Amino acid sequence: MTSILNRIGFNLHSRKAALSAISRSFSTFQKPNYAFAFDIDGVLIKGKHHIPEATRALKLLNGDNIHNRNIPFVLLTNGGGVTEEEKARQISKLVGIKIDPKQVVLSHSPMQNLATKYHDKRVLIVGGKGRNCYDVAKKYGFKEAVTPHDIMHWNSSVWPYSTPTSDLSILTSTAALNFPKLPIHAVMVFHDTYDWGRDLQIMLDVLCSQGGIMGTRKPDYTIQDVPLYWSNVNLSSHLNTDFPAPRLGQGAFKIALDSLYKTLTGSDLKSTSFGKPHGATYQFAEQVLELLEPQSQSSRRRVYAVGDNPAADIQGANGYGWTSVLVRTGVFTGKGNSDDFPADIVCENVEEAVLNIIDKEETHSNE
Numbered sequence: 001m002t003s004i005l006n007r008i009g010f011n012l013h014s015r016k017a018a019l020s021a022i023s024r025s026f027s028t029f030q031k032p033n034y035a036f037a038f039d040i041d042g043v044l045i046k047g048k049h050h051i052p053e054a055t056r057a058l059k060l061l062n063g064d065n066i067h068n069r070n071i072p073f074v075l076l077t078n079g080g081g082v083t084e085e086e087k088a089r090q091i092s093k094l095v096g097i098k099i100d101p102k103q104v105v106l107s108h109s110p111m112q113n114l115a116t117k118y119h120d121k122r123v124l125i126v127g128g129k130g131r132n133c134y135d136v137a138k139k140y141g142f143k144e145a146v147t148p149h150d151i152m153h154w155n156s157s158v159w160p161y162s163t164p165t166s167d168l169s170i171l172t173s174t175a176a177l178n179f180p181k182l183p184i185h186a187v188m189v190f191h192d193t194y195d196w197g198r199d200l201q202i203m204l205d206v207l208c209s210q211g212g213i214m215g216t217r218k219p220d221y222t223i224q225d226v227p228l229y230w231s232n233v234n235l236s237s238h239l240n241t242d243f244p245a246p247r248l249g250q251g252a253f254k255i256a257l258d259s260l261y262k263t264l265t266g267s268d269l270k271s272t273s274f275g276k277p278h279g280a281t282y283q284f285a286e287q288v289l290e291l292l293e294p295q296s297q298s299s300r301r302r303v304y305a306v307g308d309n310p311a312a313d314i315q316g317a318n319g320y321g322w323t324s325v326l327v328r329t330g331v332f333t334g335k336g337n338s339d340d341f342p343a344d345i346v347c348e349n350v351e352e353a354v355l356n357i358i359d360k361e362e363t364h365s366n367e
């Protein structure tokens with residue numbers, strides 16, 4: 001065989017090159033058994049500005065790499081308060097790469113799985129601006145969603161320290177709902193609240209009520225029959241403000257509610273939390289990756305989680321068994337690795353991370 005190749009002019013170098021090309025083209029037939037999950041703020045964008053390396057990193061994943069491979073990725077953020085479509089539009093505009101809404105996992109995205117249970121049950125949706133979160137909930141399939149605005153519209157003495165909205169377009173129904181006859185079956189916090197006092201009071205009213213009826217009180221506070229769900233428990237807000245110090249977020253609001261419930265009832269308030277670093281969010285992101293790119297291989301897909309926040313991104317990825325990648329373009333700016341939640345890989349920025357991982361994965365798959 002060697003002599004035949006030699007006779008027809010195939011020297012060692014060209015044979016090696018041919019074999020390498022065959023190997024590369026074979027690998028393009030196989031779907032990649034790895035994927036990426038990017039945090040958004042501090043990795044792809046910073047506030048209202050994009051991080052230049054992010055555009056190049058996403059182009060690499062969309063096939064613009066020496067292996068001509070399309071590598072699946074999702075954006076995984078603790079932000080929210082808008083639909084996945086709106087977030088995809090915002091990020092596409094900032095980064096200059098078209099993002100499909102299916103690739104966006106917001107803090108409240110995994111809560112759409114709860115719609116199977118609550119699709120025809122009245123649920124209280126808390127947080128966000130105007131009726132944005134109500135619109136998100138309706139899109140997820142919560143047909144009977146209501147908001148604190150609806151409760152204030154029904155009876156403004158629920159919270160006498162602020163006035164009901166005069167913007168009737170943000171109500172879910174222009175006619176006042178008769179809450180004494182409408183039990184609330186679950187409370188779901190989709191985003192940071194814009195009115196802490198009102199929402200603390202209304203949530204306590206529902207959680208302390210008998211069977212979710214506003215204005216009643218249950219006889220036994222050790223029993224909690226209205227479940228409570230949080231979309232993330234970050235102490236700091238995701239809102240970008242001009243103030244030089246972080247603002248209180250949903251996690252701070254949770255501490256206030258838990259503390260008040262305990263003080264008022266003597267019992268602990270039970271709840272379920274989503275968002276990073278909670279496992280339910282990672283499980284949901286894997287569902288999304290499977291929909292985007294069904295796995296053709298039996299071995300579990302390797303997911304590289306790229307983030308800037310050790311406590312959320314790195315702790316969550318490590319806990320779920322993904323490979324954690326810490327970048328220095330956001331919260332973390334230290335020289336080495338994080339002391340509290342060390343990452344598997346540390347890179348300067350998202351482009352460096354993507355280049356190194358593609359190189360490692362494709363070299364390995366061609367061996």
Ligand SMILES: [Mg+2]
Nearest residue numbers: 039041042308
């Ligand atoms: Mg971040």
